[in-house]
Amino acid sequence: MSINLGQVRNDTPACKDLIHFNNAGAALQPRDVTDAVLRHLLLEQRIGGYEAAEHNATLSDDFCHCFGRLLNCAPREVAFAESCTRAWTQLLLSVPFEAGDRIITGQSEYASNYLSLLHLAKHKGVKIEVIPNNDAGVICLKTLENKLDNNVRLIALTHIASQSGVIQPAAELGRLARKHHILYLLDACQSAGQMHLDVNELGCDMLTGTGRKYLRGPRGTGFMYVRHSILDYLQPQSIDLQSASWLSRDHYLLRDDARRFEVWEHSVAGKIGLAVAADYALRLGLAEIESTVQTLAATLRDAISQLPGLTVHEHGDKLSGIVTFSSKRHSARDIQNQLRKHRINTSVIRCQNTQLDFPDRQLGDVNRASVHYYNTEAEIVAFCAALSSF
Ligand SMILES: Cc1ncc(COP(=O)(O)O)c(C=O)c1O
Incomplete structure (x- = not known):
């Protein structure tokens, strides 16, 4: 239809x-999204922030179910973040890199992602390799495959660059990553909300996105997908009472789902608005x-x-x-x-x-x-x- x-x-x-x-910057919100955000803010004004969150207690589950449908993954593989960059960096820094590890990325990688890679290379001794695009602006998969060996710890690709409308062959790259058993992080910041995404077809282990662009959600919102089977391989760089429980004086337990990458304090209204936006896209x-x-x-x-x-x-x-x-x-x-x-x-x-x-x-x-x-x-x-x- x-x-x-x-x-x-x-x-x-x-x-x-x-x-x-300027939808690749921030798209216009549907009225339903703005209304949902405002409704929650007014509830916070009327009854208090904690009490308003309690009133919307099923929110987190609803959010994860909604993004589970959007990405074709289990709700436990979804977490909220305050931006795509936050989600992407959190995941990058949780990979247990060792000096000498290599990270493969593409020529169209998003600026802030590449800055984080440079920072990591400087401080952890990992090596970054950039695979050039061909004349059509598409990453050269042949060159990429030739670079894959046991030292490659991560492949990071931006699905649609900020600076070009070319859609990168993310699923083909996913097949290579799987064939060579290499972790694959996909930045879907520009593709989420403008095209069908299925993490199984894409073959990625981690995917990140933002709320305000093609999903038409509020600013200050984002999300991530983390394949459940790699959850324990990743080591979150920071944790809090959202990501872990304090069991006894010297012991804690991380959550058993992707929400171990969330932080406790966040915009509840923003999260509600983003779920409404994703639902709007799913209905269309x-x-x-x-x-x-x-x-x-x-x-x-x-x-x-x-x-x-x-x-x-x-x-x-x-x-x-x-x-x-x-x-x-x-x-x-x-x-x-x-x-x-x-x-x-x-x-x-x-x-x-x-x-x-x-x-x-x-x-x-x-x-x-x-x-x-x-x-x-x-x-x-x-x-x-x-x-x-x-
Ligand atoms: C491809 C891509 N990745 C990541 C980002 C960063 O998103 P955020 O501002 O939500 O961190 C952008 C923003 O323009 C982008 O275009």
Whole structure:
């Protein structure tokens, strides 16, 4: 069944006032999400924070069940986090690395992830190896497989980069990771909520995501998946009363599920809002969302490439809702500012934050327009008219 555009736009109050092509930054929330967050905040105001949390006592279970359905995993393999980066770093640091271990990653790895890898290499003596992308912007799996040996402790891949709409072959990489028995951490920050994700098809051991992007949840929320069979192999870097019980003066017991990576204090309202957002996506259907987003993005790429002086940067047949482009005449920042005057939201990707990628592709700062299923072809026409007007 296709998505009812009138309904989803009606559910999204801001659609009336602006053209939001910054879904890869933070998507617009459906009214249900904002209402659920506000309802909980008002309850906290009325009866107190602990008491409000008690009132919503089934929340954590509901959250894990909902993400279990979204990722096709068991609820005990899901945990809440306050961002994708927090989830990703928590998991990275829990891998028992030894000096000399190697970590394989890709050219499109997210900036903050790569910074954590650099930090780890500096302090733990692990070695990072970056596998280049081919001309289509896809990680070269042949080169990657040739690098795999007993010293590779982890493969870390970003499914869809912040700076490019190319969808990386995450499942093919998962098959290689399994064949060689290597731990595989997938950053699904941009893919969660815009495409069907199944951790078994993807073959990843750990996956992280954020709430505010294609899932349309509140800011300050994220989640992680941890395959149950690797739970005890990982060593959480910090624990508290959420992740463990204090049994006696010198003894504690870690939780027996992925929530051993959670911290006790968190935004309860945010967690509620994220569960509502995930449920909204599940009700629309991730396959429908995926095809709607990809069709709109293809239309947008086509339309931008026909405008004089503009170049679209992604090609290939596996592309997501992220469209990046540059102008011969204007800086990326100018274009973003001009578009904002037309009430059109986009973002700028800075070359500085893509040190593995843009210099190699001879790119400077670029513009990013990212569409969601609630955007329309009429908005694409208006976007192109605005782009042509300055
Ligand atoms: C691919 C990717 N990974 C991770 C992140 C970080 O997400 P968060 O800000 O929730 O930590 C982003 C944010 O832009 C991203 O695009």
